[in-house]
Amino acid sequence: MKRDKRFKSGLIPSLNPVRFNLERWSYTVHRITGVILVGYLMAHIFETFQLGGGAAAWANTMAALHSLGPLELVGLWIVAGSAFYHGGNGIRLLLNEAFGRFMGKPILPVYPYSPTSLGKNQKIAVWTITGVVLALWVWAAVYLLAGVGVI
């Protein structure tokens, strides 16, 4: 196999869904939210690591976070949205990949072509997840800003 001739387009083309299908947009959002969650996880580990320095170190960390003002809340809101989308879309992908759900069975292609893996069921799944995530994201905004809607 001629591995030396392989070519990599890179990150930016891989994340560009313009003129592609709904699922490709979903892929892009899934990747971006995944990176946000990994970033948050790293920051969270660093934050809790400060507990080892005693009460004063923890208070300093909290003070530094609170000094961000509304940016702290916006950051948490983005993390919450990322978690909702990544989790919801992850369940869809799990159903796709491990159980073949929403993919359809092999068919005999008839023109005009319409791939069943990107068909009605898949679209319903993507839009349902998007709707639920948006609703949860609005709830997260209300919760973070006004402290209401606590379950």
Added chain:
Amino acid sequence: MENIRLEISRSGGKRASYDVKYRKGMTILDALTEVRERQDSSLGYRHSCRMGICGSCGMTIEGRPMLACQTQVSSFNKGTIYIEPLHNMVVIRDLVVDIIPFFDLHRSVRPYLIRNDIKERDTSDREYRVLSEEVRKFLQFDYCIMCALCYAACPTVALDPFYTGPQAVAQAYRYMADPRDEGWEKRVDLLDTSHGVWRCHMAGACSFVCPKDVDPAKAVQLARMEVLKKRILRRRGKEGSRLVPPHVAVTAKEGVKPPPFDFGGAKS
């Protein structure tokens, strides 16, 4: 629409513009041919059949991999059309890309019937049994014309140049689903790698751009399930279908008693 402008990505990072007189029914390939014949004979692009069969004229048109011969100029409804070579491949010249690595991937999944008894396969004068409902399980994936549009559209290939790719995985599944094939376990081992079937993130771009509705995204997920069957359910490969005379293969399903057949070998 009277004139259209083609903005073509040329070798060396240059971009060239050509104005072409539009005529009804004109495809992108027609427009490129017009440019090469009348304006710039140095323009490099690849084509052959001009009717969506050979898969040679794949290129990125307005940001999406398409077959130039199957794409109407009028479908864009705009005066300027931007054309690039296929992504995820090395450009040889202008719109011509090196598809040898793509064919290497295709070959790597052993896209042919594997039989344990090679002598029987090579010397028999009879056919392997396959029913029409069994054919339906893989026929869709058999329509692949190896145009590489799915490979160019795949965001995973853009990040992992060693990924087996949607086309090769689809072809592997096509033979895994074939009752005549006995290479199921070999192909599961080929696909169950870090650059194999698990690299797909189900963006679906491959199926979206496929000009023949081969639906590689579906094939990849079905191939994944085959891998899981072996790894989790510990399923083993089955013996391939037996040899039968051709007319028995057709009539067995319909309950018609097959005519007597001379199993003594080929008739002179």
